[in-house]
Every structure is written in structure tokens, then in C-alpha cells.
Amino acid sequence: EPEVTQTPSHQVTQMGQEVILRCVPISNHLYFYWYRQILGQKVEFLVSFYNNEISEKSEIFDDQFSVERPDGSNFTLKIRSTKLEDSAMYFCASSGPTTQYFGPGTRLTVL
């Protein structure tokens, strides 16, 4: 069964460093998303991406964040200068017409 994959599973970084989180969406899906979940809190929407451009972004998704689909399979989230409050689980999701399927997540720890 097709699934969304994410790498790495855990990333530890120093405050101020840049990180890139990677995702491989389900192959025939056209819509891609990033969400995050701070420990003990709700899953929160960050950004949606369709047809090689951002279709919607939340207030959280400020200038420190960017997304890219560098080739036909990968979808990445870059955080330019990490802050302590960026520590969270980051989930990639992809969808066809309706249902969003989530990857296993990347746990980002900012020290």
C-alpha cells in the first residue's frame, strides 16, 4: 500500500541553524502539506502546496520557513534559522481529491 515517507526520523540542531526536512509523498498525489505538533498539543497546519506553488499558509509559516518540490518525488520543508520553539513533530501529508495521508513524522529538537 502506498505511503508517505519522511526523513530523517529525528533531527537535533542548534538554535540558529538551518534544517531541511524531507518527504516523499504518495506518487499519484498532487496536493502536499506540512503540519506540526508540539508535544502535548494539537496538530497544526503550516502550508499547502499545489502545482509547484504555495496555495495556503498559516500564521506560523513566516519568512523563516520555505517549501520546495525539487524533483518529481521529494517535497521539503526548510527552516532557515531554528528557534527553541520550533521543536516539534513535523508531519508531511499528501492527498488526491480528498483524504490527506500523513507520513510518520520528523521529530525536530532545537537546543
Added chain:
Amino acid sequence: EDQVTQSPEALRLQEGESSSLNCSYTVSGLRGLFWYRQDPGKGPEFLFTLYSAGEEKEKERLKATLTKKESFLHITAPKPEDSATYLCAVQAPRNTDKLIFGTGTRLQVFP
């Protein structure tokens, strides 16, 4: 403001003891209501999508129902492997694909 509230926050059941989880929502123009299961440290796993009041979906011991204000996830004769956090999410008007999540119900089923 679009909002999703889940209750109870936590539920402990004996194996075989049926119960229901509640998801109340306020959203202007519901496009879809989604139920996901989340195991600790993992990504949300899709269970059901409901689109209109009166709709019901079933999968093994789980049954999801939808009214104009809330959704219920009924668990019949649960087993320990049903232990997880169950997340409800709504998708709002036609110009957005983002999911708005509730905080989830943490279910523990004891043998």
C-alpha cells in the same frame, strides 16, 4: 472561528466495554470531517471521512457517525490494540484544503 472540540480527553476501558468518543465542531460550511488514529510518536493514520449529516462509516470495531454539529466514533467491544489517540479534523470552505484538528481523545483499553 472554525473550531474542533473533542471529549473526553482520556478514556480508560476494559476490554469488551463499548463506548463513544465525541467531536463537536463549529465551521462555516463543512466540506468533510475526518477521523484519524495516532499512536505515540507516529503520524496520524486515516480512518474515516464523513461528508454530510446522517452519514455513517464502519471499519472493524469502529463506527463513525455525523450530525450537523458533531461526530461520534463508536468503539464496539474494544481490544487492547485499539489503544491510541483518536483525532478528529474538519475541512472548511471550498477555498482551503487545510485540516483543523481537535486535541484528540487518548484511549486506553485494558485486558
